[in-house]
Amino acid sequence: MNSQTSNFEELNARIWQAFEQAPLDPSDPFRAPVLGTASSCCCALRTVILRKAAASERILGCYSDSRAPKISQIQINPHVQWLFYRPEERIQIIARATAAVHHMDSVARAAWDNTLLEHRLNYSSVFAPGSEISAPDSIALLHRGGRPPAPKELDRAFANFAVIVTTVEHLDFLRLNLDGNRRAAFTWNGTSFKGSWLAA
Numbered sequence: 001m002n003s004q005t006s007n008f009e010e011l012n013a014r015i016w017q018a019f020e021q022a023p024l025d026p027s028d029p030f031r032a033p034v035l036g037t038a039s040s041c042c043c044a045l046r047t048v049i050l051r052k053a054a055a056s057e058r059i060l061g062c063y064s065d066s067r068a069p070k071i072s073q074i075q076i077n078p079h080v081q082w083l084f085y086r087p088e089e090r091i092q093i094i095a096r097a098t099a100a101v102h103h104m105d106s107v108a109r110a111a112w113d114n115t116l117l118e119h120r121l122n123y124s125s126v127f128a129p130g131s132e133i134s135a136p137d138s139i140a141l142l143h144r145g146g147r148p149p150a151p152k153e154l155d156r157a158f159a160n161f162a163v164i165v166t167t168v169e170h171l172d173f174l175r176l177n178l179d180g181n182r183r184a185a186f187t188w189n190g191t192s193f194k195g196s197w198l199a200a
């Protein structure tokens with residue numbers, strides 16, 4: 001991403017441009033960020049695939065199994081953080097956001113309808129993510145039955161599918177560079193992201 005600017009508005013726009021492009025490009029490092037939630041004991045981190053980014057709505061979103069711990073964690077505490085990193089440019093962006101879970105509603109349905117059949121299979125296990133199983137391959141997804149599942153059959157898996165939509169309130173941008181590090185914060189003030197420079 002081109003981040004060579006001292007103009008806050010421009011830098012914020014470039015950050016969101018990079019977010020918006022990431023879901024479309026499997027090789028983009030911003031496509032696999034870390035999503036952090038608060039659990040009862042500590043912070044909980046995991047890699048997810050960024051499925052949606054929309055600057056106009058300040059949205060970053062991903063999909064999850066509705067039975068995964070992150071879903072109940074968000075329902076208890078919706079304050080989440082995203083960690084993005086581009087190793088080649090040594091750019092880190094941390095986004096603070098408020099999350100909402102969409103399950104069995106029109107948002108989840110629209111995302112499900114746009115999801116490839118093979119990806120829907122991931123939600124067809126009888127086991128919730130994180131449950132203990134007797135052997136590593138005893139997940140019993142529908143496709144292990146030998147024949148490809150019919151779309152209708154797979155539709156039962158829709159009940160295990162959730163969309164996490166987060167609305168960004170704060171961005172922390174950091175670029176490490178031998179010529180000088182650069183760090184900026186952007187805080188949503190109700191109308192726009194207000195920028196400020198930070199010591200790196």
Ligand SMILES: Cc1cc2nc3c(=O)[nH]c(=O)nc-3n(C[C@H](O)[C@H](O)[C@H](O)COP(=O)(O)O)c2cc1C
Pocket residue numbers: 032044045046047048049050062063064065068069070071129130
């Ligand atoms: C490359 C990669 C991409 C992943 N993408 C997702 C994803 O989009 N959604 C998801 O729920 N889990 C994804 N996972 C699995 C999560 O990292 C995590 O193991 C799982 O969601 C359970 O998380 P939880 O127990 O914290 O809820 C991905 C893992 C890897 C390694």
